[in-house]
Amino acid sequence: MSSIQETQNQIVEEINIFDDWMDKYNYIIELAKDLPLIDAQHKTNQYLIDGCQSKVWINADLVDEKVHYTADSDAIITKGIIALLIRVMNDRTPSELVDIDLFFLEEIGLKENLSPNRANGLVAMIKQMKLYALAFKTKLGQ
C-alpha cells in the first residue's frame, strides 16, 4: 500500500492531467459515483456534519487497528472530494491520521472549496475524520 504522501502525489498527478476545470470536476464526479455506499444506519442525523450547503454523513470503524471510513453527501462534487480524502486516509493508523497534512487539496487547486463559506462541510468533515482518529488513538492508548 502506498504511503499517505505517495497517494496524495498520485492524486495530484491524475487530476493535473486535466487543464480544464470542467474536466477536473468531471473526474471528481466520476469518483463520487464509485464511492462505496455508506451503511444506512450511519446515514442519520447523528452522523451528519453541519456544513454550509450540502449534507455530509461520515462514519469510521477501527479494523485491525486501522481506521476505515465510510461517507456520503447529497452533493456530488462534495462526495467526489470525500472519495479523494478517503483514498488518502483509509486504512491508516490513528496516529498517522491525527496530524495528517492534506497537501493535495491545495495542489489540485481545491483550496478555494475549503474557504469557510464554500466549504460544503469539507473543513468540518476533515475535522471530524481527524476526531475519529483521535478517539481511536486514545482508545488504543497510542
Place this chain on the structure above:
Amino acid sequence: MFDVTAIRSDFPILNRTVYKRPLVYFDNGATTQKPKIVLDVLEKYYLENNSNIHRAVHHLSQQCTDAYEASRKTIQQYIGAKKVEEIVFTSGTTESINLVAFSFGEAFVNSGDEILISYLEHHSNIVPWQLMAERKGAVIKTIPMNEKGELVLDDLEKLLTKKTKIVTLGHVSNALGTINPVKQIIEKAHQKNIPVLVDGAQAVQHMKVDVQDLDADFYVFSGHKVFGPTGIGVLYGKEEWLENLPPYKGGGDMIKRVSFEKTTYADLPLKFEAGTTHYIGAIGLKVALDYVQSIGLNAISAYENELRLYLEKALNSIEEIKIYGTSEYKAATVSFGLKGAHPSDVGTLLNRLDIAVRTGSHCTQPLMEYYGIPGTVRASLAFYNTKEEIDYFVESLKRVIPMFS
C-alpha cells in the same frame, strides 16, 4: 431607448474576467455592482471633504452634513415619502427591521400578542421578530404560501386577529422573485388598525415604489442592493409611528439634552441615528439612486421583465430543470433546481465557467422546507445584464447537465 451597452460601461467590474471570460454576474439579489460615479463620490468625499456631520461649525462638516441631508431628501422622493423626517439612515435592511422589531415591541407588544409574518420571508425578517416575541411573550403566526410561491390570502381576515400587533412581509421575495400584493394586504390590515412593515430589499432596485400609495407604515431597504455602497440602509416610517417608538440605540446625535437625571431625545429622524452613521455611504447612496432614476424605473422594470421571461422560457425548454416561483407577478429573479444535482454542485461548476449565481436556501429555510428541497440555483438579474449573457448561461447549464447523469 434602453442602451444596455452604455449602461454596462458605467460599471467597471463588469469588464473583469474571473477565470477565462468576462464575468456573468447573476447574483444581484445578494448585492448589486456599483456604477463608477458612486465609487467616485465615495473617493472624493474621503479625499477632499471628509468631516463628521452635524457636529461642527467648520466648512467641511457643513459640506458633509448638507450632502448627507440631501441624500435623505432624495430617498424621500425616491420612495414617495410625505416628509423627509420619515427617512432614517441605518446600516441596512437587517438593522432597519431589528430597529422596528425592538422599538415597536417595547412600545406596543405584550404577552399573548401576535406578529403576522409571511411565509416567504428572508431570515432577516423572521429572526428579529422572534427575538422580540420571545422577550415579550408574543406569538409568531404566518401567512401561508402556495406551490407557485405566492402568498395565500384566503384566510387573511382570520389571521388578522384582535391580538395581531403588526404584519411584516417582503415586497419581493429574494428567493423566488414573487411580487407580493402588499397594497392589498396593507389595506386589509389597516381595516383592523394593524400596521404593516414592508421589506423592500428586493423591490427598490427593480420597480417604482411609492410608500404613500402602498400606505406602508414602515418600509426598509439596503443601499448595497440598489447599486449603492454597503453598510448604509434605510428605514422609512410614518411620522406618527416613528414619534411613538422609543429609541433603539443610545449615543451621540440622538439626544436633545443629556443629564444624569434625564435625557431628552432629538427630533425625528435623528432620534434613531445614534453615533456616527455611515454618512459617506449615505452620500454615495444618493448618487446611486439618482443614477437609477436617470435610467428610469419604468424602463428598468420593462427591460428586466423581458430578460426574465427570456430566461424562464429557455429554462422551461430544458427537461431537467424545474423553476421554483411561477407566479405571474415576478421581479427579475429566477430560482430553479436541476434534476439529480445539488444546487451547490451546479453553482460550483458554473463558477468555473465565469458565472456568478447563488445556490442554497437564500436565507429562506422555511420556504425551502415547503418545497422539500435543500435549496435552489438562483439567477437574480439587474438592468445591466443582457440576453447574450442569458444565452451563455443557458448554454453553460446544458454543458453541465450531462455531468450529473
